[in-house]
Amino acid sequence: GENVEQHPSTLSVQEGDSAVIKCTYSDSASNYFPWYKQELGKRPQLIIDIRSNVGEKKDQRIAVTLNKTAKHFSLHITETQPEDSAVYFCAVDIGAGSYQLTFGKGTKLSVIP
């Protein structure tokens, strides 16, 4: 099955700095790569996603880059703010039209004011 590795598991940055979280996956048939943000005690919420026909996607301070050849994708958050503090999960579809996502183990981001 699909194997998703997410690094780092924890990340602390100063407010205003950038944060980068990376995920690698194993199944070359995967085509869909979402990122979720989960605040303490709340549900995971989709913040950005990318499909395999696109190399980069940006939404204000958040961007995702995808390297299909190397089978990795990354979340970039610029000008971090305290409200960016949360756990971030990457996910990968299992491929071949599957309805399932495999999630990384999560990265706890702390933005220090």
Place this chain on the structure above:
Amino acid sequence: SQTIHQWPATLVQPVGSPLSLECTVEGTSNPNLYWYRQAAGRGLQLLFYSIGIDQISSEVPQNLSASRPQDRQFILSSKKLLLSDSGFYLCAWSVMTGTQYFGPGTRLTVL
């Protein structure tokens, strides 16, 4: 627009008691539905997924079961809870785009 509901929001149950958690989706037809469990400080573990009424796949062997009696209703059950069943239970839905949207969750504590 689509919305997803889960209840109850919190639940405290003794070991050996039964369990029933309910999830309903509004504003879409024939959604794919999912049950996940999240232990404290941990990742998301897929328990069950369903692509249609009475079409349910189990991802892990356990003392839990799922049912989908209606198109937009997904139920998670257990006949006898274990301590290890404690966690945050999340229901999610998706359509053909693959994006999954999560419900507000049920926090279950088994004592």
